Amino acid sequence: MAGTFTFDAPDRWNAFLYRQETVRYGDGALQGLPVAIKDNISTAGLPTTCGSRILEGYVPPYDAHVVTLLKAAGAGIVGKTNMDEFGMGTTTENSAYGPTANPADPGRVPGGSSGGSAAAVAGGLVPAALGSDTGGSIRCPAAFCGIVGLKPTYSRVSRYGLIAYSNTLEQIGPLAATVSDVSRVMAVIAGHDRRDSTSADRPYTHTPSAEIRGTRVGVPAEFFGEGVDDAVGERVRDAIAVLEHLGAEIVPCTMPSMAFALAAYYVTCTSEASSNLARFDGVRYGPAVDTKKQWHAAFRELRGDRFGKEVQRRIMLGTFALSAGYYGKYYAKAQVARKAVRDDFTRVLSDVDVIAGPTMPTTAWRLGEKSDPLSMYLSDILTVPANLAGVPAISVPCGTINGLPAGLQIIGRHFEDEQVVDVAYAYEQEVLR
Amino acid sequence: MNVIIGLEIHCQLSTKTKLFCGCSTDYRDEGPNTHVCPVCLGLPGAMPRLNRGTVDYALRVAKALNLTVLDESVFSRKNYFYPDLPKGYQITMYDKPLAERGWLEIEADDGTPKRIGITRIHLEEDPGRLVHKTGRDRAGYSLIDYNRSGIPLIEIVTDPDLRSPKEARRFLNKLRATLEYLSVFDGEREGAIRVDANISLEGHNRVECKNISSYKGVEKALTFEITRQKNLIRRGVHIVRETRHFQEGRGITTSSRSKEEENDYRYFPEPDLLPLRVADWVEGIVLPELPDARRERFLRQYDISENHARTLTGDIRIAEFYEAVALAGAQLAATWVADTLLGELAYRSMQIDRIPADHFANLITLLTEGRITDRAGVEVLRHLLDACREGREPEMPVDIVARENLGKAEGDEFADIVASVVRANPDAVADYVSGKEGALNFLVGMAMKETRGRADPKDLNRRIRTHIEEERG
Ligand SMILES: [Zn+2]
Numbered sequence: 018m019a020g021t022f023t024f025d026a027p028d029r030w031n032a033f034l035y036r037q038e039t040v041r042y043g044d045g046a047l048q049g050l051p052v053a054i055k056d057n058i059s060t061a062g063l064p065t066t067c068g069s070r071i072l073e074g075y076v077p078p079y080d081a082h083v084v085t086l087l088k089a090a091g092a093g094i095v096g097k098t099n100m101d102e103f104g105m106g107t108t109t110e111n112s113a114y115g116p117t118a119n120p121a122d123p124g125r126v127p128g129g130s131s132g133g134s135a136a137a138v139a140g141g142l143v144p145a146a147l148g149s150d151t152g153g154s155i156r157c158p159a160a161f162c163g164i165v166g167l168k169p170t171y172s173r174v175s176r177y178g179l180i181a182y183s184n185t186l187e188q189i190g191p192l193a194a195t196v197s198d199v200s201r202v203m204a205v206i207a208g209h210d211r212r213d214s215t216s217a218d219r220p221y222t223h224t225p226s227a228e229i230r231g232t233r234v235g236v237p238a239e240f241f242g243e244g245v246d247d248a249v250g251e252r253v254r255d256a257i258a259v260l261e262h263l264g265a266e267i268v269p270c271t272m273p274s275m276a277f278a279l280a281a282y283y284v285t286c287t288s289e290a291s292s293n294l295a296r297f298d299g300v301r302y303g304p305a306v307d308t309k310k311q312w313h314a315a316f317r318e319l320r321g322d323r324f325g326k327e328v329q330r331r332i333m334l335g336t337f338a339l340s341a342g343y344y345g346k347y348y349a350k351a352q353v354a355r356k357a358v359r360d361d362f363t364r365v366l367s368d369v370d371v372i373a374g375p376t377m378p379t380t381a382w383r384l385g386e387k388s389d390p391l392s393m394y395l396s397d398i399l400t401v402p403a404n405l406a407g408v409p410a411i412s413v414p415c416g417t418i419n420g421l422p423a424g425l426q427i428i429g430r431h432f433e434d435e436q437v438v439d440v441a442y443a444y445e446q447e448v449l450r
Numbered sequence: 451m452n453v454i455i456g457l458e459i460h461c462q463l464s465t466k467t468k469l470f471c472g473c474s475t476d477y478r479d480e481g482p483n484t485h486v487c488p489v490c491l492g493l494p495g496a497m498p499r500l501n502r503g504t505v506d507y508a509l510r511v512a513k514a515l516n517l518t519v520l521d522e523s524v525f526s527r528k529n530y531f532y533p534d535l536p537k538g539y540q541i542t543m544y545d546k547p548l549a550e551r552g553w554l555e556i557e558a559d560d561g562t563p564k565r566i567g568i569t570r571i572h573l574e575e576d577p578g579r580l581v582h583k584t585g586r587d588r589a590g591y592s593l594i595d596y597n598r599s600g601i602p603l604i605e606i607v608t609d610p611d612l613r614s615p616k617e618a619r620r621f622l623n624k625l626r627a628t629l630e631y632l633s634v635f636d637g638e639r640e641g642a643i644r645v646d647a648n649i650s651l652e653g654h655n656r657v658e659c660k661n662i663s664s665y666k667g668v669e670k671a672l673t674f675e676i677t678r679q680k681n682l683i684r685r686g687v688h689i690v691r692e693t694r695h696f697q698e699g700r701g702i703t704t705s706s707r708s709k710e711e712e713n714d715y716r717y718f719p720e721p722d723l724l725p726l727r728v729a730d731w732v733e734g735i736v737l738p739e740l741p742d743a744r745r746e747r748f749l750r751q752y753d754i755s756e757n758h759a760r761t762l763t764g765d766i767r768i769a770e771f772y773e774a775v776a777l778a779g780a781q782l783a784a785t786w787v788a789d790t791l792l793g794e795l796a797y798r799s800m801q802i803d804r805i806p807a808d809h810f811a812n813l814i815t816l817l818t819e820g821r822i823t824d825r826a827g828v829e830v831l832r833h834l835l836d837a838c839r840e841g842r843e844p845e846m847p848v849d850i851v852a853r854e855n856l857g858k859a860e861g862d863e864f865a866d867i868v869a870s871v872v873r874a875n876p877d878a879v880a881d882y883v884s885g886k887e888g889a890l891n892f893l894v895g896m897a898m899k900e901t902r903g904r905a906d907p908k909d910l911n912r913r914i915r916t917h918i919e920e921e922r923g
Contacts, residue, residue: 059495072494079488081495176722180494184721213497214723289721292529295538296492300594312533339529339716348718 019043024051024095030118030127032136035064036096045091047205052087053137053146056097057104058189059178060084067180068100068112071297071323073304081178082213083147083189083206090205095143098133102325103294104151104182106130107393108382109158111327116384121163121422125381128161130154134192135162144193145202149179151187152282153376153400156412159192160376160424163414165199165441166192170432171407172217174203175210181293183286184215186404196413196442200225203434223435225442230264232440233369239275240374240399248418253375256415256425256444260373263443268369274354274361275402281354282401283394284338288348291335294328330390355405362406366430371440375399376412376424399426409434413441415448451683452652453676455612456569457621457668460603460644461629462576463507464636468600469575470498470541475601478640482581482595490600492536497722500525504602507634508548508573509731511604514632514740515568517552519729523572525720530713533592534578536599542574544717548726555742556624559614566621567609576601576641598641604634610648615672618647622665623764627741630766638801649675654683655691659703662696671696671703678703744769752780761788767802768792774807778814786814790828794835804838813847825903826856856904867900868913872921879918890914 024040034056042049054060057067059077061084066072084094101111109132110116119127120140127136131148135158138146148155150168159166167190174189181187191202200223207221236257241250261267299306299319308315324332338347365372378396387393403410408428415425425444429437468475471489488496512519526544547570558564578599584590606625612618622645629635636642645668650656657679659671679689694703719725739747741763748759748769762772762784775783791810795802813830816822822830830847833854837844851857871893872879881889890911897910 057495059493065494067494075494077488077493077495079493079496177497178495181722212499214499215721288718292527292539292716292718295529295531296494296536298531298533298538300533301536302494313531316531336716339718341714341716344716344718 018048019091020049022049022051022093024093026142028137028140028142030120030123030136030140031115032098032117032133032140032142033096034066034068034099034112034114034133037063037094040093040095042093043088043091045089047087047201048091050092050145051095051143052092052202053095053098053134053143054084055131055134055146055148056100057149057180057182058084058147059180060094060097063094063097065097065180066114067103068114069102069324069328070113071299071303071320075302077178079178081189082175082210084178086205086208087147087202092205098131098137098146100133101130101154102328103180103290104130104149104154104187105290105327105331107153107157107396108387109133110384111325113325118384119162119381121161122381122420125383125421126161128158128377128381130158131166131192132158135159135164135166138162138164138192138194145198146192147189147202147206148192149182149187149189150400150404151183151286152397152404154187155190155192156376156400156410156424156426157397159412160414160422160426161381163417163422164192164194165196165411165413165445166190167199167203167411167434167438168403168409169203169207169221169434170217170219170409171404172215173207173219173221173409173432173434175208175213175216177210177212177216181289183289184293185289186282186286188404196225196411196438196445199411200438200442203438207434217432219432221434223438226439227263227443227446229260229440229443232260232265232371232436233268234260234265234440235268235270235365235369235372237270237272237275237365237372237374239272244395244398245375245378246380249375249377249379249423252416252418252423253373253425257373259444259447260440263447265440270365270369270372272361272365272402274358275398277354278358278402278405279394279398281351281358282397282405283334284347284351285355285405287331287335288338288351289335291332291339294324294332297324299323327390358402358405359407362402362408362428366408370429371437372428373440374426376426380418380421380423403428407431409437411437411441413445415444451680453613454610454650454652455614455618455672456610456648457606457608457612457618458646458648459606459608459622459625460574461606461635462639462642463504463602463604463634464639465501465503465507465602467501467503469501469504469573469602470600471501473600477597480597482593482597485597486599490536491596492599498541498720500723500726501602504573505548505726505728506731506735507602507632508571508604509728510632510634510735510737511606511629512549512552512571513732513735514628514737515552515554515571515606517549517568517571519549519732520546521727521729522546523548523726523728525573525723525726526717527720529716532577534580534594534599536578536596540575540577541720541723542605543572546725547572548728554621554624554628556617556620559617564611566611569607569609571604571606574603574605575599576603615669615676618672619665619669622668624741626665627764627766631738631740631744633738647672649679651676651679651683651689654679655689657689657691658693659696660693660706663698667696667698670701674702748772752776752784754781754784758784758788761792765802771802771805771807771810775811775814778811779818782818783811783814786817786827790831794831798835798839800835800839805835806838806844809834809844809846816847816851820858822851822856822858823904823906825898826851826858829854829856829903856902858904858906864897864901864905864910864913867897868910868917871897871900872914872917882918883922
C-alpha cells in the first residue's frame with residue numbers, strides 16, 4: 018500500500034544537502050524503503066546542485082531514469098546527499114556546502130565523492146542510497162564508512178539524469194549496509210533505457226548466493242604494492258583467505274597497466290568534465306548576477322567565483338588536454354592507455370572469475386589532513402582501473418584498523434555484476450556468522 | 451585572375467522531430483521556448499538520442515550527391531561558449547563525417563555541364579536563437595529562444611570548384627532543387643539555409659564569408675568580395691586570410707577579427723552517442739526522380755523546349771504543378787507556366803502551390819480550344835491569382851470568361867468597333883493606304899483597346915484591312 022512516512026532523524030554528519038520531511042512512497046519491490054539520492058542525480062521538484070554553488074537553487078523539471086524506477090518500485094525519496102562538487106574528490110570535502118563527517122569517526126572524512134550517501138547509510142539514516150562512481154566514488158566512501166557499495170558494469174544502469182562529470186567512466190550504483198540490500202536496489206535500477214544511447218539491455222534479477230566453491234579469484238600483485246597501507250593489505254589478505262576457506266581458488270596475477278591507469282583516468286575525466294561543465298555559464302542556472310559587463314567577461318568572472326578550486330583545476334587540466342596540438346598527446350593517448358587497462362582485465366579475467374584486492378590503499382584520514390591534490394589523486398589508484406575498463410566492482414567491509422573500516426574490493430567481468438555480488442555476499446555472510 | 455570558390459552549406463532537414471529529442475521542429479507561429487525539453491535545453495543530466503529519421507534523410511542526400519558513406523561516423527563535440535548554445539558545445543561530426551567525396555552537376559558559365567565536387571556531408575544540431583532587445587537604459591538585453599535548438603542540420607561542403615558568383619548561385623539552386631526533390635528540405639522555411647563561402651583569387655589568400663542566409667546573398671557577397679580583393683591587389687595590398695561577415699542589408703562584407711571568434715573548438719568524440727554504422731542502409735534507399743532525370747523525361751514526354759524543361763524542373767513544386775496541368779495541352783501549358791505564371795507569381799510574391807491546378811488546367815483548355823485570346827488568358831489568370839492571394843474562393847476560368855465577357859467574339863460582334871476605329875482615325879487610314887504598314891498596327895491597337903483584349907489581334911488586323919478596302923471600293 019502506498020503512503021507517506023516522516024523522515025526527521027537528526028543528520029549529525031552533514032550527509033544531506035536537502036531533505037524531505039514527509040516522504041511519499043508507492044507499491045512495489047521497494048515499498049516504503051527510504052532511499053537517499055546523491056545530489057548529482059536529477060530529481061523533479063527537489064533541488065539538485067552537485068554540491069556546487071553554480072547550481073544553487075536549481076530544481077530539475079524531470080527525474081533521472083533511476084529515480085523514476087525507484088519511485089515505480091515504491092521507494093520513498095528522502096532527500097539529496099552531499100558530495101564533492103560535481104563528483105570531483107575523494108573525501109566530500111570539496112562540497113560547497115561543507116564537508117560530511119564519517120559516522121565511524123566524525124573527525125575523519127567519509128570518502129568521496131558519494132560521501133553523503135555513504136554517511137547517510139553508515140549513520141543509520143537510510144537503509145540504502147544511490148551514488149555515482151567515476152573513479153571510485155561509490156566504493157571509496159563505502160570502504161571508509163564500513164558499508165557495501167556497488168559500481169555496476171558500465172551501461173547496465175541508465176545515466177539519464179545523472180549530471181555528467183565524465184560520461185565514459187561513470188555509473189550510478191547502490192550503497193547499503195548489506196550486500197542483499199545493494200542487490201535489491203540494483204535489481205530495480207538496472208536495465209535498458211532508450212534515453213541513454215549507451216545503455217545495455219541487461220536487466221539484473223539476481224538473488225545473492227553464498228555458494229562460491231570453485232570460483233577462481235585473481236589477486237594482482239599491484240593491488241598490494243607501494244602506497245598500500247600494510248594494515249589494510251593485511252585485512253584484505255585475511256578476507257581473501259576467508260574466500261579460500263569458502264572454496265574459492267586463489268590465483269596470484271599481475272596487472273602491469275596499473276602503472277598508467279591513474280594518468281589515463283585523470284586525463285579522460287578532466288577532459289570530459291571541461292566540456293560537460295561548460296553549460297554552467299550563469300545564464301540559466303544559479304542566482305542571477307547583476308552585471309553590466311559583456312557576456313564573456315561576466316561568465317568568466319562568475320565561473321571563477323562559483324566553481325570550487327578543485328573543479329576549476331580539473332576544467333583547466335581538461336581544457337588543456339583537449340586543445341589543439343595537445344589532443345593527440347593527452348586525450349587520444351589516454352584512450353590508448355585505457356584500452357591497455359581494458360585488455361589487461363580481459364586477459365586476467367579470462368583466467369579467473371573475479372579479481373580481489375583492497376578498495377582503498379588506506380583507511381579514512383582526518384578532515385583537512387590532505388591538502389595536496391596529487392596525493393589525493395594517488396589514493397584512487399585501486400578504484401580507477403574498474404572505471405577505465407567498464408567492469409563491475411563492489412566494496413564490502415572487511416574489518417577495521419584502529420576502529421576505522423577497511424574495504425575488500427571484488428572486480429568482475431563485464432555484465433557479471435551477479436558474480437561480484439555473490440563473492441561479496443559469501444564473504445559477508447561468513448564473517449557475520 | 452581566376453576566382454576560386456568553395457561553399458559550406460548548412461541546410462535544415464525537414465524531419466518532424468529534432469536531431470536528438472522528440473520535440474517537433476515545426477514551431478512556426480508559436481511562442482518562444484514552446485518546443486523544448488530537457489535534451490534540447492541542454493539541462494544537466496539530459497542525454498542526446500539520435501533520431502533515426504534524420505540519418506535516413508542525410509543518407510538520401512549522400513546517395514543523391516554520389517557520396518560514399520563511411521563505415522563508421524562519429525558525433526563529436528565542438529566546444530565554444532555562446533549564450534545561444536545551451537550545452538556549451540555543439541554536437542556535430544568532425545573527423546569522421548557521414549559521407550565523403552561526391553558531386554553535383556550544374557551548368558557552367560559557358561553553358562556546358564560541370565561537376566562540382568562535394569568534399570563531405572555531416573549531421574549537426576542547430577543552436578538556439580538570440581533575440582536582441584533594446585532596454586530603457588539603452589544598454590539593451592538579449593532573450594534566448596531554444597525552439598531552434600537541436601534542429602537537424604546537414605552540412606554540405608563543396609570542393610573549391612566554383613569559378614564565379616553566378617556559378618555558386620546556380621549550384622545552390624540546383625542543390626536546393628535536389629534536396630527538395632528528395633523531400634528532405636523545405637527551402638521556404640525561415641532559416642532553412644545558411645552558407646559560409648570561401649573565396650580567393652588565384653595566388654592569393656583565402657577569405658571566408660560567414661553566415662549568408664539567402665541564395666541571392668551568396669552571389670552578392672561573392673561579387674562584393676571579388677571587387678574588394680581585386681581592388682586591394684591592384685593597389686598592391688596583401689590579402690589577409692580572415693573571416694568576414696556578410697551584411698545582408700548593405701550588401702557588403704566586414705572583417706570580424708575579434709578575439710572571441712578565434713576559437714580552439716577542442717573537438718572530441720561525443721561520449722553519450724555511439725558511433726554510427728549506417729553504410730549498409732544506403733543500398734536500401736530508393737531515390738525519387740531527381741531534377742536532371744525529370745528534365746530529360748519532360749523533353750521526351752511533353753515535347754517541350756530545353757529552356758522550358760529546365761525552368762519547369764528547377765523547382766519540384768513547379769514540376770508537380772506542370773504535370774498536373776499538362777494534360778490540358780502540354781506545350782501550351784509549358785509556355786503558360788514557365789513564361790506567364792511564374793512572372794505573375796513573382797510579381798505578387800506568391801508561391802505556386804497557392805494556385806489550384808484544376809483551375810489553371812481549365813485556363814489552358816480554354817486557350818487550347820481557341821475560346822479566348824492570349825490577352826484574355828492573361829486577364830483571366832490575373833483574376834485567378836488575385837482571388838487566391840486575397841484568400842477568396844477562386845472562380846473557374848470558364849466562369850470568369852463568361853462573367854467578364856472575355857470570350858472571343860462570335861460573328862460580327864466587333865464589326866461596329868472596327869468601323870468606328872476606322873472612322874475616328876482618318877489620318878492613320880490615309881497613312882496605311884499610302885503604304886505605311888505601321889499605321890495598321892496603330893489601328894489594330896486602338897481596336898484591341900476597344901474590345902478590351904477579347905479579340906484576336908490577327909483577326910482584327912484582317913478585319914480592318916478588309917474594312918478599309920471595302921470602303922475604298
Ligand atoms: Zn527537445
